[in-house]
Amino acid sequence: MAESLVFGFLLSVIRLSAPMFIAGMGNMYCERVGVLNLGAEGMMVSGAFAAVLGSYLTGSPWVGVLFGILAGLLAGGIHALVCVEFGGMHAISGLGLTMLCNGIARFLCISIFGSTYSPNVNSLQTTDILAGIPLVGGFLSQLSPLIYIGVILAVVSWYVIFRTTYGLRVQAVGDDPRTVETAGISVWRLRYSGVLICGALCGIAGAYMSLGQLDRFFDGMISGKGMMAVIAVKMGKWAPGGILGTALLLGLFDALQMRLQVSSVIGLSPEMLGMVPYLAGIAVLCLQRGKSDRPAALDTTYLRNKYKF
């Protein structure tokens, strides 16, 4: 009994931290190329809604995920256009993007489904492909396949950042775009790529939340997960391992909160418990020390020559 309780709790920690981790992985690319992304929230909302829409229209949840990725890319494209191409202010763009995506998702949701809740659609089912693995197989087969994809992404991302030429350039452009440009590399192409990868990954994270955890979209479902991803990147020191650790920590608090709501052991109201994950995020943010790994050119604009006055 106790064992299954631990088992279930562990499962819920992983399930809850997955979107923060996947979006955090995306944000890592974004911040590593020097673009601050407070719009992760908006990208996730786009992904979540588009995924449901895709599944609703075609009946296939995987097409839904594809829709989610495309919507995330689109949102990322807007952020990239503003921050990379137009020399805009990253923080403001991120806020605007979040508001815009929330607005569009709500608007479409009401216009198409007539309410801020979408109807139930076909969602992603767990698969048995890993069930054969001894000891953990049973555990793994209860996780959404999107989590497998997330884990693969983490490994790939580590390799990409630290072992490839692209990664070398990404590290360089995050610290000093001017130097990168004088080395004959297109700063803008690099920055675009980082933001777009971020958009796609946030799209997946959003799709996971609407189709992997649930089977529908509702207004406010992302509520701060995007900001948690931003925190995870900072706390995780811009590296996949660190981000995974922070996401799990944040997920732990989320799972704890949910477990307490269900069991109502301590007499706290659900509203009070709802705050716990956010307060945990704030605590993590405040306890973070040292900024030496921060990309030096984060949150700076780098304009093309043709746009200079």
Place this chain on the structure above:
Amino acid sequence: MKGYGKKLQKPQRKTVVDIALPFLLLFLSFLFSSIWILLMGKKPLEAYAALLDGAFGSATGLVNTIKKSVPIAFASFAIIVSMKGNTFNIGAEGQLALGGIGATLAGALIPGLPAPLHIAVCILAGALFGMLYILFPTIMHVRRGVDLLVILLLLNNVASYLLQYFVLDLFKSDNALVPSSRPILESAELPYLIGPPYRMTIAILFVVVAALVLYWFFSRTVAGYEMRAVGLSREAAYYAGIPIRKYTSLALLLSGALAGIGGALEVLGNYHCLYTDFSPGFGYDGIPIALLCGSNPILAVVGSIAFGALRNGSLTMQARVGISNEIISVIQGSLILFVASNYIFRYLLNRRRRKEKAHG
């Protein structure tokens, strides 16, 4: 947070471009939103006509527009003040809620005061709650350099839970149709400037007074000068011997207080109690206004009325044309994105002007 006061201000003296730009950006965001309206098979022009009619077409509409602009104006003041102190208070939405809680508590629990005094106490309570709410982020930001935007955005979520807890649990009214908090006493209700049927309270006067006081503070007082110096360049201000941490903290606390007052006025003037959704995002409305008005509080009042009109008119639009009033968020979000791209528009407009000059 570096240079918000600076980055967001106009780089040069006012030109035609500076004056035209906000209107152009507003126009573009309406254009962008039209796409979505068209996508849903509705007619944008019809929608906007309904919006305009609802906002300004009748005396009641006009009054409602002004009513809606009160909390928006205070949110924009809050953001302007934070920008002057070289930070950015994105948490106005949360502080608005806290201000509402403060005013409700003071309004409901302190009996026996004469009306003017009770109102003053309630407004102060709202200001105090808003200020207390931003105290922790301020300390973390000033002392430890914690990213203010991230912490404030998270706190907005916390505030929304706090508000729910307050309205649904802690201070709930037992005999209301819609879940709401206990009502404030009659002595705390704002008197009417124009009585029924319009029911316009004196809240708008607070807006005007606050705008004038802020304008005066920044342009005439020594502290205002010093705060502006900190806002434009923390480093240069420090080298000039100005206590920068003090001013950053002061700007944030003042900002929180202003947003708190906005929430308090909503309670005292409009609802006389709290609802979980008493603010449909007024705090966020302040952002584009503060950005577009070049942090001038008097212009911000004009901007707030425009946004009040959007909020108010969108209801008419929804009823008449059947377009969800969520389109307002689309307009706002795209407007903020256009404001963020400010630079490129300025560049394009200036280039056109230069070309014209070269030809003429």
Place this chain on the structure above:
Amino acid sequence: MGYAIEMREISKRFPAVLANDKVTLRVKEGTIHAIIGENGAGKTTLMNILYGLYEPDGGEILVKGQRVAFRSAMDAIRQGIGMVHQHFMLIPRLSVADNIVLGEEPHRGVRYDGKAAVQRVEEVCRTYGIHIDPKARVRDISLGMQQRVEIVKTLYRGADVIILDEPTAVLTPQEIDDLGLVLKGLKERGKTILIITHKLEEVMDFSDEITVLRAGRHVVTVRKEDTSIPELTAYMVGREVHLGGHKQPVDGSQVMLQLDHVSFHQKGRQALEDISLTIHSGEILGIAGIDGSGQTELTELVAGILPCDQGSLTFRGEDITRVSIARRKAGGIGFIAQDRRRHGLILDFSVEENLLLGMQRREEFVRRRFLQDGRRIREMAERRIQDFDIRPPLRTSRASTLSGGNQQKVVIAREMGPDPALIVADQPTRGVDVGAIEFIHNTLVEHRNRGGSVLLASLELDEVLLLSDRIAVMYSGRLIGILDAAEATREKIGLMMVGRRPEEVES
């Protein structure tokens, strides 16, 4: 011998200025060619055009006789042109080899081949006789070393023409000699080198030919053998200038400022170590040293910007060790910070608001204890603009619209206007034109003649020698020695600047 580079009638206009006005430059292959001129003469613009960073508005560029059009630095690199910028273009977190190969990385598929990178860098170094450690991280190596990394970077990309922008600004005298050797070695191996500089001594040391620019125009191109420093100065400036002001004898018996065993740590590093010195009234105390020897920290510590970890400061008999910036200002210490754009001015403030900065709480500018006295402030601003000849003479213009020289005048007007007892100046003439330098020198010397004191830190040894009554030499955060101006020579100070004791220097 043909021309490696020919730039014909190059023009470039920026919104405010015509930076290059039909400039023609011809550089022979296998020579070292210096381009000299004052700040704002258009040297850097011209080189940025050659390197493809700017597109010229008019004129044409020929590389080895072939017409070329550069749209980006990449195009220039392909044509064999490399540039070493004044501010190094290196990523501190990456290794030397990573930095050098960036943009043309050896790779296997998508994988970056770090080992091959190190090998190739070593190869280039061997070919040209340059010593660097490819595996070191850039953030751990000295500026002189970083410059070599930059040079190797251009060579790795197959540069035949190497442009160096103010290459000696950050180097010690010894490193400058080493650089000379490296450059000569490159010349012998057939490379063409372009140096942008305003230091005439080095021009005479390094170069074969010299081109002088003034106010965006080409003045003359001469061979080194056919010219002299005075002649070049005249070409550069276009008129006679008198630097250094007119010193008059003053009574210098009073002690103005005393530093007693002052130390300061920063980021675990000893930035200032046990410094004791005294400044008298009617005296200019110059501080010489290579960049980063602690001069800036010393001036900022006296101004109160940095705290004093150990030791004490006494100003006119009063202990000011723990006194705030504002109170030091009010008590008579004026501070001209090194970086006027970041620390000295608020660029978005008007000239008037900048002139008030730091002075806003003085009684004369305050009414009723918290309001600004607009009339008095206006009067003050107009007086200062007139006294210090700030142009344009408008108190409402934004500081950002002023030229560098006039921005510096605003800072100096503000700090010296109230006639403080002590002026602390950190590189007050950095990046301003000769006219402004003349003015600043005169102002400082007049202040001294009136019995005031000046603490002057400068990287330009000539300036220190010209203005100071006594010269303190710093090295690595320590005070190596103090010389009287009479006994100071370039050579002596040069040796002390790299840490040799004055006693050793004597022998």
